[in-house]
Amino acid sequence: MMILSGDPPRSRVLTLVLVLVILALVATPFLFPGAKALNVAAKICVFAALVASYDLLLGYTGSVSFAHTMFYGIGSYAIAIALYGMGPNWGAVATGIVVGLPLAALLALAIGLFSLRVAAIFFAMITLAVASAFQVLASQLSWLTGGEDGRSFQLPELLRPGTVLISKNLMGFEVNGRILTYYLVFAVSALMILALLRVVNSPFGRVLQAIRENRFRAEALGFRTVFHLTYANCIAALVAAGAGILNALWLRYAGPDTSLSFSIMLDILLMVVIGGMGTIYGAIIGATIFILAQNYLQSLMGVASKAASEAGLPLLPGLLHPDRWLLWLGLLFIASVYFFPTGVVGRLRNAGGDKSTGNSH
Amino acid sequence: MTELAAADPLPKPKRDIAPILLPIAVALVMIPLIGSPSTWLTLTAASLAMGMMIFIMASGLTLVFGLMDVLNFGHGAFIAVGAYVATLVLAPFAASLQADSLWTNLAVLAPAALLSMAVSGALGLIVERVLILPVYGQHLKQILMTTGGLIVAEQTLYAVWGPQIIPTPLPTSLRGSFILGDVAIAKYRVLATLIGLAVFIAIQLVLNRTKLGLLIRAGVENREMVEALGYRIRRLFLGVFMTGSALAGLGGVMWALYREQVHASMSDDLTVLIFIVVIIGGLGSIGGCFIGAILVAMIANYGGFLVPKLALVSNILLMVAILMWRPRGLYAVTSR
Numbered sequence: 001m002m003i004l005s006g007d008p009p010r011s012r013v014l015t016l017v018l019v020l021v022i023l024a025l026v027a028t029p030f031l032f033p034g035a036k037a038l039n040v041a042a043k044i045c046v047f048a049a050l051v052a053s054y055d056l057l058l059g060y061t062g063s064v065s066f067a068h069t070m071f072y073g074i075g076s077y078a079i080a081i082a083l084y085g086m087g088p089n090w091g092a093v094a095t096g097i098v099v100g101l102p103l104a105a106l107l108a109l110a111i112g113l114f115s116l117r118v119a120a121i122f123f124a125m126i127t128l129a130v131a132s133a134f135q136v137l138a139s140q141l142s143w144l145t146g147g148e149d150g151r152s153f154q155l156p157e158l159l160r161p162g163t164v165l166i167s168k169n170l171m172g173f174e175v176n177g178r179i180l181t182y183y184l185v186f187a188v189s190a191l192m193i194l195a196l197l198r199v200v201n202s203p204f205g206r207v208l209q210a211i212r213e214n215r216f217r218a219e220a221l222g223f224r225t226v227f228h229l230t231y232a233n234c235i236a237a238l239v240a241a242g243a244g245i246l247n248a249l250w251l252r253y254a255g256p257d258t259s260l261s262f263s264i265m266l267d268i269l270l271m272v273v274i275g276g277m278g279t280i281y282g283a284i285i286g287a288t289i290f291i292l293a294q295n296y297l298q299s300l301m302g303v304a305s306k307a308a309s310e311a312g313l314p315l316l317p318g319l320l321h322p323d324r325w326l327l328w329l330g331l332l333f334i335a336s337v338y339f340f341p342t343g344v345v346g347r348l349r350n351a352g353g354d355k356s357t358g359n360s361h
Numbered sequence: 362m363t364e365l366a367a368a369d370p371l372p373k374p375k376r377d378i379a380p381i382l383l384p385i386a387v388a389l390v391m392i393p394l395i396g397s398p399s400t401w402l403t404l405t406a407a408s409l410a411m412g413m414m415i416f417i418m419a420s421g422l423t424l425v426f427g428l429m430d431v432l433n434f435g436h437g438a439f440i441a442v443g444a445y446v447a448t449l450v451l452a453p454f455a456a457s458l459q460a461d462s463l464w465t466n467l468a469v470l471a472p473a474a475l476l477s478m479a480v481s482g483a484l485g486l487i488v489e490r491v492l493i494l495p496v497y498g499q500h501l502k503q504i505l506m507t508t509g510g511l512i513v514a515e516q517t518l519y520a521v522w523g524p525q526i527i528p529t530p531l532p533t534s535l536r537g538s539f540i541l542g543d544v545a546i547a548k549y550r551v552l553a554t555l556i557g558l559a560v561f562i563a564i565q566l567v568l569n570r571t572k573l574g575l576l577i578r579a580g581v582e583n584r585e586m587v588e589a590l591g592y593r594i595r596r597l598f599l600g601v602f603m604t605g606s607a608l609a610g611l612g613g614v615m616w617a618l619y620r621e622q623v624h625a626s627m628s629d630d631l632t633v634l635i636f637i638v639v640i641i642g643g644l645g646s647i648g649g650c651f652i653g654a655i656l657v658a659m660i661a662n663y664g665g666f667l668v669p670k671l672a673l674v675s676n677i678l679l680m681v682a683i684l685m686w687r688p689r690g691l692y693a694v695t696s697r
Contacts, residue, residue, distance in 0.1 A: 064504045114681065118688045121644070124432070124504055125636040126680075132633045133677045140670055262629060266512060273505060318520040327520060330512030337505045338495065 003194060005201040009281055014348040018281060021288050025186060029179045036295070038178070039250075042185050044291050046247045049189040051271045052196045052283035053239035058269075059278030060200055061232050062212035066265055067111060067127035070134045071104040071237040073260035075244025078103065080151040080254030081144060088154035093249075101241050108237035112230035135260045150255020155181070159249070185246045192239050197280050199235060208232055209278075263326075267294075270333050276343025285344050293329070298322040380648075380691040384655045391663050399543045404662045410550035412658035413557020414619060416651050418612030419635040419642075420564060421605015427581040427645020427694055429598045431493055432500055435507035436609060436635065437628030438514035442484055443477040443610025444617035444627065445518055448527050450476055458532040466532035474614050481610025484514075485603040493602075511628070518625040527623040535618075553615055560608065564647055577601060581645050581694055637676050641683045643690025652691055656683075 009015045021044075024031070028041040054068050078100025079093065086092035111130060115123045138145050145151065155177070157163060163177035199205055210218040211225050219225050248254045258264075267290065275286025302322040309317035319327065340347050388405055395401045422436045450473035451458065457465050492510050496502040531549055538545040568574035580587045580594050588594050616631065617623045638657050642649025657676055664675040671678075683691065 058501075062501055064501060114684075118640075118684045121432070121500065122640055122684075124434075125640055129633055129637050129640075129677055129680065132630075133674045137674060266508070269505070269508065315521070318523075319517075321520065323524070324516055324520050326512060327516030330509050330516060334492065334506060334509040334513065337502055337509065341502070 005194075005198040007197055007201045007280075009345075009349075011345075011348040011351070013351070014281065014285075014345060017348075018284060021284060029175075029182060030173055038182060040291060040295050042182055042250045043247075044287050045186050045189040046243050046250065047268075047271065047287040047291060048284045049192040049246070050240055050243035051268055051275065051287050052193045052280050053236045053243065054268050055272050055275075055277060055280055055283050056196055056200065056208075056232055056236045056239075058272050059276075059280075059282070060205060060208045060212060061229055063229065064124040065127045065233070065236075066124060066262075067131040067134075068236070068240055068268060069260055069262070069265045070131045071108065071240035072244040072247070072264070073134070073138065073254075073256075074104045074107070075100045075241030076248040076254035076259035077138065077145055077151070077244075078241070079245045079248045080153055083153040083155070084146075084151045088156050090156050093156065097245060100245060101238055104237040104241035105234045108233045109230060112233045131265070132262070135256060135262070138260055139256055146255070148256060150253055150258070152253045155249065155252055159184070181250060185250050188242065188246055192242055193280065193283065196235075196239060200280060204228065204231070212278075266326075270329055272343075273333060273336055273341075274343055276345030276347075277341070279343070279345040279349075282343050282345040289344070290329075294325070298325050301325055301328075377692065380652050383691075384652060384659060387656065387659055387663075391659075394667060395663070399545075400666070402544045403546060404666055405659075406546045406550055406554075408655065408659040408662040410547075410553040410557075410658075411619075411661065412655035413554050413561075414612055414615045415631075415634060415638055415658060416557055416654035417560050417615065418609050418631065419638045419650050419654060420560070420647060421602075421608045422635060423639045423642060423645055423647065423650045424577070424581075424601050425598075425605050426639070428577060428594075428601055429580075429584070430498070430500075431602075432503050433493070433507045434504050434632070435488065435492075435511035435514065436605075437632035438488075438511050439481045439484060439606045439609035440613035440616065440631055441518055441623075441625060441628040442514060443481045443613030444529075444623045445522060445527075445625075446477045446480045446610070447473040447614040447617060448522075448529060448623055449473075451529055452527075458530070461533045463534040466534045470532065470618075474611055477610040477614045478607040481613070482603045482607035485606025486599070488606070489599055489602045511632075515625050515628065522625065524625070528621060529617045529623055530621055531618055549618065553619065556611075556615065560611075561647075561651055568647065573597075634676070637680050641680055641690055643687075643692040643694055645694040646690065646692035649690055649692035649694075653683075 009018055025041050025045060028037055032038075032041075050068075050072055054065075057063055057065050057068070079096030082092040082096035082099065086095060111127065115126055118126070139147050142148075154160070157177075159177045159181045161176055161178040163180075164174060165177070165180060166175040168174040200208070207218065207223050207228050210221070210223065211228060215225055244254075244259055247259065251258060271286035271290045272282065273286075274289060275282030275284070299322070301320050301324075305317045305320035305322065308320055318324070336343065342350070388408075391404075392398065392401050395404065418436075418440055421439075422433060425431050425433055425436075450469065454469040457469050460466065488507075488510055492506045493503065496506055535549045535552060538547045539551065566574075568578055576587060576592055576594075576597055580597060584594060613627075616627070620627075634657060638650060638653040640653075641656060642651070642653035656679060660675050660679050664671055668675075687693070
C-alpha cells in the first residue's frame with residue numbers, strides 16, 4: 001500500500017465505491033459520449049483535489065479558512081493571464097505555473113504569519129475578509145484580469161479539440177486533444193490527492209492532528225504549532241492553486257464566477273463535510289456526490305417544480321425551482337453536521353465494524 | 362504591611378482613551394487631504410450615518426461572541442430577513458410613504474421596523490435553539506452550522522421573494538438634504554445617526570446601569586463564575602442573542618432604505634464589513650464595536666472620495682493596521 005501511504009480506505013463498501021468512481025472517471029471519454037459528461041468528470045477531478053487540500057486545513061488542523069478559493073483563483077488567473085498575454089504555447093503554461101504556485105504559497109505564508117499575531121479565533125473572519133478583498137481587486141484590475149468578463153484563452157496546439165491523436169478508424173473512437181487534456185487533469189489531480197495522502201500520514205500530518213485535538217498540549221509536547229499550521233496552510237494553498245491551473249486549462253477560461261466567487265467556497269465546505277472531514281478520501285466522495293447532484297439533480301428538481309406548479313401547490317414550485325438546489329444542500333449540510341459529522345467516509349468506516357481505527361471525533 | 366486609609370476611594374480602572382481619539386484624529390487628518398471643508402463635512406456626516414447603521418448590525422454579533430464564545434457566521438441572514446420583512450409593510454403602504462408629511466411617513470416606517478425586529482428576533486430564537494444549542498463550545502461546528510443556516514436563509518428568501526431586486530424608495534419627507542451654508546447633509550443620514558446613537562446609548566445604559574447588564578458584563582468576563590453564582594446564563598444568552606438578531610433586523614431595514622433596494626444576497630458584503638468591525642473593536646466590546654464601525658465607515662467614505670478604487674481593500678488595510686497596534690482589537694474584553 002505504498003501508493004496510498006499506508007492509509008487504505010478501511011471499509012469494504014468505501015473501497016468499492018472509490019474504485020467505481022475512479023474507474024468511471026477513467027472511462028468517461030469512452031463510456032459516456034458528449035461534452036457534458038466529460039465536463040462533469042473533469043470538474044469532479046479538479047474539485048476532488050481542491051477539496052482534499054481544503055480537508056488538510058479543515059479536517060486535519062481544524063482551522064476554518066474562507067480564503068481557499070483565493071488560492072484556487074490565483075492558479076486559474078495565473079495560467080489564464082499567461083496564456084492570454086503570451087499566446088498559446090508551452091512557455092506560457094510554464095510561466096503561469098512558475099508565477100501562480102509561488103504567489104499562492106507566499107500569500108498563504110503572509111496570511112498565516114499575520115493571523116499568528118492576532119487571536120486564533122480571528123482566523124476564519126480574517127480569511128473571509130481577505131478573500132472578499134481579493135475578489136474585488138480581481139474584478140477591478142480589469143486591464144490584467146479582464147474584470148467581470150474574465151479571460152478566455154487558447155490552449156497549446158497539442159491540447160486543442162481539433163488535434164486528432166488517434167483517428168476514429170484505428171480504434172473505433174477518436175482520441176483528440178480534448179481527451180488528452182482530460183487525462184492530464186485526471187492524472188495531475190490524482191497525483192495531488194496521493195501527495196496529500198502522503199502528507200497527512202507523515203509525522204507532520206500526525207502533529208497536525210495533535211494540534212487539532214489539543215493545540216495547547218501539542219505545544220507543551222514541544223511542537224512548534226505555529227510553524228506546522230503555517231506550513232499546512234502553504235501546502236493547501238499550493239494544491240488549491242494547482243487545482244485552479246487545471247480548472248482554467250480545462251475551461252480555457254478564468255473569471256470571477258468560475259474561480260473566485262464565495263459560492264465556490266461554500267461548495268467546497270459542503271463537499272468536505274458531506275464526504276467526511278479529516279479523511280482525504282472524503283474529498284473524492286464529497287466532490288462526486290456534490291457535482292453529480294449539481295449537474296443532474298437540478299434537472300430533476302425542474303421536473304418536480306413544474307409538477308408542483310401544475311398541481312397548484314403554493315410555495316413548493318419556488319422551493320423546488322432548479323436555482324434553489326443550494327437550499328436543499330444547505331439543509332443537507334446542517335443535517336450532516338448534526339447527525340453524521342464524520343461524513344460519508346466516517347459513516348462507512350464505522351459501519352464496517354472496524355471501530356478501533358474508525359475516525360471518531 | 363501597608364494599611365489602606367479608610368478615606369481612600371476604590372481603585373478605578375484606567376480609562377483607555379486612545380481608541381476614542383482615533384476616529385477624531387482620522388477625521389482631522391482628512392481635512393487638508395480633502396481640501397474643501399464643505400465636502401469634508403458632508404463626508405463626515407455620511408461616515409457617521411453609515412457607521413451607526415453598521416454598528417446597529419454588528420453590536421449583536423460582538424455581544425453574542427463575548428458572552429457565549431459563539432461565532433455566528435449567519436448573522437447576515439438576520440439583516441436580509443429584516444430588510445425583506447420591512448418590504449411587506451412598505452410595499453402595501455407605498456402611498457402613505459409618498460405623502461409629504463413626516464408623521465404619515467413615520468407611521469408606516471415605525472411599524473415596518475418593529476415588525477422586522479420582531480421577526481428577526483423570533484428567527485434568532487429558532488436559530489439559537491436549533492443550530493447553536495447543540496454545538497456550544499465547538500467553534501468549528503458553530504462556523505459550519507451557522508454558515509449552513511445562512512445558505513438556507515438566503516435561499517429561502519430567494520424562493521419566497523424571487524431573485525429580483527426590490528426597490529425600497531425613501532419616504533418623501535426623508536428625501537433631500539438639510540442645507541447649512543454650502544454644506545448638504547442628507548436628511549435620512551441625520552435620522553440614521555440619531556437612531557444609531559439612541560441604540561448605542563440604550564445598550565450602554567442597560568449594560569452599565571442595570572442588574573441585567575451587570576450579569577451580561579460579568580458573563581463576558583467570566584462565564585463559569587456567573588454560572589457558579591447560580592444565574593442561568595443560557596437564558597441570559599438567549600435573550601442577548603434574540604436582541605442582537607432583532608438589532609440586525611433593524612439595521613437591515615435602515616440599510617435597505619439607505620441603499621433604496623433589497624436583495625437576498627445583500628447580507629454577503631455586509632457580513633464581511635461586520636466581521637471587520639467586530640475584529641477591529643475587539644470581540645465582545647460594545648464601545649470598540651462603535652468606534653470600529655465609525656472607523657470603517659470613515660475609511661469607506663473618505664477612501665471612496667480620495668481613492669475610489671480601493672474601497673474594500675482599504676478596510677482590510679485598516680484591520681491590519683489596527684491589529685498590528687492592538688492584536689486583540691481596540692478593546693480586549695474577553696480573556697479568550
